[in-house]
Amino acid sequence: MDVIITISLLAILVLYLGLFKAAKALLPVTLVGLLVALGLTFNHWDLANNTKSIFSGMLLFNNFSVAFSALAIISTFLILMLSKDYFERISANVAEYYTIILFALTGIIIIASYHNLSMLFIGIEIMSVSLYILTGIKKRDYASNEAALKYFLMGAFSTGFLLFGITLLYGASGSFDLTEIRNYVASSEEISPIFYAGILLSIIGLCFKAGAAPFHFWTPDVYEGAPTLITAFMSTVVKTAVFAAFLRLFYISLSSVTLQEFWVPVLVVLASLSLLIGNITAVYQQHFKRMLAYSSISHVGYLLFALIALSSASDSAVFLYAAAYTIASIIAFAALMVVQKQVGNDSFDNFNGLGRKNPLLALTLTISMLSLAGIPLTAGFIGKFMMFTGALSTYHTALTVFAVLNAIVGVFYYLRVVVAMYFKDAERNELAVPVYFKIVLVVSTLATIIIGVYPGFIADLI
Amino acid sequence: MNLFYFIAFLSIFFSLLVIFSKNPVYSVLYLIVTFFTLTIHYILLNAQFLAIVNFIVYMGAIMVLFLFVLMLLNLNEDSEPMKSNLIKVAGVVAGMCLLVTLVGSFRALGDSDPLILKNPEIGLVKNLGKVLFDEFLLPFEISSILLLSAMVGAVLLAKKDPKKI
Numbered sequence: 001m002d003v004i005i006t007i008s009l010l011a012i013l014v015l016y017l018g019l020f021k022a023a024k025a026l027l028p029v030t031l032v033g034l035l036v037a038l039g040l041t042f043n044h045w046d047l048a049n050n051t052k053s054i055f056s057g058m059l060l061f062n063n064f065s066v067a068f069s070a071l072a073i074i075s076t077f078l079i080l081m082l083s084k085d086y087f088e089r090i091s092a093n094v095a096e097y098y099t100i101i102l103f104a105l106t107g108i109i110i111i112a113s114y115h116n117l118s119m120l121f122i123g124i125e126i127m128s129v130s131l132y133i134l135t136g137i138k139k140r141d142y143a144s145n146e147a148a149l150k151y152f153l154m155g156a157f158s159t160g161f162l163l164f165g166i167t168l169l170y171g172a173s174g175s176f177d178l179t180e181i182r183n184y185v186a187s188s189e190e191i192s193p194i195f196y197a198g199i200l201l202s203i204i205g206l207c208f209k210a211g212a213a214p215f216h217f218w219t220p221d222v223y224e225g226a227p228t229l230i231t232a233f234m235s236t237v238v239k240t241a242v243f244a245a246f247l248r249l250f251y252i253s254l255s256s257v258t259l260q261e262f263w264v265p266v267l268v269v270l271a272s273l274s275l276l277i278g279n280i281t282a283v284y285q286q287h288f289k290r291m292l293a294y295s296s297i298s299h300v301g302y303l304l305f306a307l308i309a310l311s312s313a314s315d316s317a318v319f320l321y322a323a324a325y326t327i328a329s330i331i332a333f334a335a336l337m338v339v340q341k342q343v344g345n346d347s348f349d350n351f352n353g354l355g356r357k358n359p360l361l362a363l364t365l366t367i368s369m370l371s372l373a374g375i376p377l378t379a380g381f382i383g384k385f386m387m388f389t390g391a392l393s394t395y396h397t398a399l400t401v402f403a404v405l406n407a408i409v410g411v412f413y414y415l416r417v418v419v420a421m422y423f424k425d426a427e428r429n430e431l432a433v434p435v436y437f438k439i440v441l442v443v444s445t446l447a448t449i450i451i452g453v454y455p456g457f458i459a460d461l462i
Numbered sequence: 463m464n465l466f467y468f469i470a471f472l473s474i475f476f477s478l479l480v481i482f483s484k485n486p487v488y489s490v491l492y493l494i495v496t497f498f499t500l501t502i503h504y505i506l507l508n509a510q511f512l513a514i515v516n517f518i519v520y521m522g523a524i525m526v527l528f529l530f531v532l533m534l535l536n537l538n539e540d541s542e543p544m545k546s547n548l549i550k551v552a553g554v555v556a557g558m559c560l561l562v563t564l565v566g567s568f569r570a571l572g573d574s575d576p577l578i579l580k581n582p583e584i585g586l587v588k589n590l591g592k593v594l595f596d597e598f599l600l601p602f603e604i605s606s607i608l609l610l611s612a613m614v615g616a617v618l619l620a621k622k623d624p625k626k627i
């Protein structure tokens with residue numbers, strides 16, 4: 001709870017700083033505030049892992065929530081470090097942008113720690129409403145306007161599905177509380193048909209938010225139209241948070257065997273569709289940002305594996321995969337922002353010859369691409385390994401083989417940018433990489449390699 | 463019970479009129495009447511607070527807003543593009559599928575015993591207030607962040623930007 005209060009107060013403080021024209025102080029204050037929130041988050045770590053829910057069962061800030069909140073805060077921290085001089089180029093209202101990002105983060109912390117479906121709904125709404133605004137902050141850019149409107153319409157629609165699902169779950173079980181719903185499933189001889197409808201609708205709503213196929217059609221346009229910094233935020237922090245919510249709902253409430261027989265086939269279909277559509281369409285993309293958008297759909301497919309093979313190990317599998325994906329994506333988006341700012345275009349040809357002129361940028365981008373593709377000794381490999389192990393332990397062999405084939409397709413398009421950087425020559429000037437970017441690139445790359453070489457310290461965390 | 467059937471008939475009747483009337487302004491007016499019958503349903507269910515909120519917010523504020531937008535947009539029959547026959551057929555097929563699914567699911571549901579409310583007086587303002595400020599205090603308070611975020615965003619997007627980019 002204190003984390004939520006800290007971040008929302010920080011948001012209001014930043015808003016006031018903007019009012020008093022303290023433009024220089026905005027970024028440092030935000031970053032310091034996030035560090036404080038991170039410290040408070042770790043303070044909730046409970047070695048015995050028997051945290052009680054608070055506020056009459058509304059929030060349960062256990063180790064799971066601590067891990068996912070910390071991941072969200074750290075990635076927001078890294079993304080905001082990239083924002084120096086970024087918002088200033090869009091308009092004069094910089095403080096408001098930081099405020100809205102922080103509000104979105106508040107929503108994310110709530111959905112990582114909810115224990116009541118009403119909190120899930122409010123958390124998702126806070127997050128989504130902030131994101132609709134952030135997508136449209138380039139007011140004079142038609143792509144940004146289009147993306148914001150599309151995202152808003154699709155998002156409002158999907159929220160409707162989620163709300164309907166929650167209502168039906170409530171109608172059948174008589175409670176919003178996750179434990180109460182589990183008790184209902186365990187105690188009733190025959191589960192009401194509307195409960196199943198509720199599960200389906202909640203899956204649809206959450207898959208919309210996470211961008212899993214076939215509910216992915218908004219993703220490419222929105223990710224491409226939104227400002228790159230916001231795209232980085234949406235495709236990393238937001239995705240992770242939605243999966244935390246997904247996992248919590250299914251693990252606490254809907255994990256009984258009879259229910260699993262119902263929803264596992266649905267998720268298998270969704271996961272395979274996401275893998276197929278994400279990977280195949282990503283191959284044909286000529287632009288780096290759009291390629292990342294499509295590849296994010298395929299990563300949702302891999303993340304769904306943890307739900308299909310739902311067990312006590314799913315927490316750490318999702319956490320590790322999400323952490324690996326988030327860190328690697330932040331590097332990719334940082335590189336994209338540098339290239340976009342100085343070349344103006346993000347097609348693959350603009351990466352030609354980068355290996356010679358900007359060795360650091362090229363090296364970090366290569367490692368991030370290897371991690372996203374799942375090459376050993378990077379974090380992405382460990383993530384995929386844990387997902388596949390889980391799926392195999394529940395005998396989803398065909399699905400795993402399919403996923404491995406898709407991962408091979410993934411290697412092809414991820415390495416395209418690496419090939420462009422190192423093996424294609426082009427006359428170009430050295431790109432200036434600001435210090436903040438260098439710090440983010442180096443820290444994230446180190447994290448990728450450390451998790452890849454020694455995954456134990458993070459995998460056994462939850 | 464007879465009253466319920468009468469009101470239910472009125473709801474369905476007016477909602478059909480919403481779809482079938484040619485003029486969009488009449489459609490909205492019928493929709494307002496439909497919402498009014500829904501308000502009566504809420505009162506029959508002993509949910510007084512919902513009834514009042516439905517009356518004031520939906521019927522009053524939102525629908526009047528809707529009416530104004532329609533009048534300002536000046537939608538006429540002529541300006542509306544004609545739908546091709548293929549779309550009409552597809553719409554009928556999809557609608558019928560939905561109808562069959564709904565009927566089938568209601569038949570499957572049968573007379574399953576409805577959820578008995580622990581407290582039948584829950585819909586009264588006093589009891590609702592007690593629940594809202596006791597058990598559901600946190601969601602109630604957290605909603606303020608949602609509203610604040612939306613408000614900051616609305617001002618941000620609507621404000622005129624003095625600086626050219």
